[in-house]
Amino acid sequence: MSRIQPPKGFRDLMPDDFKAREYLKRIISETYEQYGYQPIDTPVVENVDVLEGKGGGENEKLMFKVLKRGNKLSKAIGAQDWARLADMGLRFDLTVPFARFVAAHLNELPPVFKRYHIAPVWRADRPQFGRFREFVQCDVDVIGSDSMMAEADVICATATCLKRIGFGEGLTLRINNRPLAPLLLGAMGLPENLLGEGCRLVDKLDKLGIGGVCEELQKTGASGETAQNLSAFYKSTEAANSEGRIAAMREAVSGEDADALIGRIEEILDLCEGVAEIDIVFDPFLVRGMDYYTGPIFEITHPDVGFSLAGGGRYDRLVGMFCGNRDIPATGFSIGFERILVLMKERGMLPENQSGIDVVVCADGTGVSGRALIAAGETLRAKKLKVDVALTGGTVGKTMQLAQKRSAAFGVILRAGDPDNAEVRELDTRRSETMSIGAAAETIAGKLLV
């Protein structure tokens, strides 16, 4: 009985689901194109060495790998070389494959390349609310610009997307500069060897609370003083706005590096001020999981939702991993397509009549030739109407009922003995009129396709 369900974490899509997804994709792609981003695609599989060791964090562990085939598989098994059973893997995000793409096509691409990519990715984690093993990601990235204008560009574009989707109010973009996080912790007294773990804990602040983070921090070996410093810093900046937090940050962290890193945040805030369609706030406790971030990072949250709707950041060294380690500036933003879709469904933000047709053609009783029905359908379609011809019997009433469920506005009913004319029935009002098929096409097209 359960054999016929798709594998765990994977989904079949019914027409309504599919149309809803197309609707959302369309808003996003149209918006990104308006900002000058170009669509690309890459293979769903990459060589494992492309996907591994590139700072994808935990995601690498969740990779679906593709087993080698034939002799190579036998050889690997024979050698008990378990690490090399697979030679390819399904991509677990769009950023790492994009970095490879850029490296591979560096001399074909313009100096600054802006692309968007809407495509499925796969992760072998346990499915949960709003989380799947196969899900769509929507990434925008700018390659080749180390200006904070690139950040402002992806932020504005993404904010506009979310606004057009229908999340006008309540969205907040939190921003930090990733290298600032270990600097802050260091300034609080955390020893260098604990900085990595410390950053990971700070990232969980929204779940653990400041108390929880400090507690966990001490379990890793941090001193009570460090924990107290951190807690005090958090509490003193919690209620502050970006300006206040930046001031506190400057006080806590000194040095040219820190100044420059904070300066970049200020630049972005300044560029977006009054322009981006979203509230932006500096959050010194934002970290994010990927290890490849080298600069400003950001996340968009909604007060009613426990997870972030979009996230991204700068990764100046990732592309270089595929082409001689030279830095190629890059920054990007990823929209949580699936999560947004779940929210839209819950809140009725999806348009009605997504799987609708305009007209259903059927026969009243037997005696109408199939050919007449098919021909009538074609005549109506010539007027650009979406037409479904009833392919099996059934009463007119039943057919019309089903038609209306599919949001058809009109029924066209052919009768035996009167092959040239048809009854045109308006399904809402149930008024009908008999006319030639040609006239029916004209009339319906006139009413529906204004």
Place this chain on the structure above:
RNA sequence: GUGAGUGUAGCUUAGUCGGUUAAAGCGCCAGAUUGUGGAUCUGGAGAUCGGGGGUUCGAGUCCCCUCAUUCACCCCA
């Protein structure tokens, strides 16, 4: 990968301390009636209670295993 919960008709669920033939709503099908396809009424089909094993005179109910699923953690979109 770790932990908890839930599996009864197509869907949502009820089912007492273990006790006769497992119940209802929605949906579906047929008929009646009205004003048609909607509304109302009548009738009908549809469940080996996720699967396997055990305890018992007797299991939907208790125990074990398994599968599926949901949630939380991890991590993240």
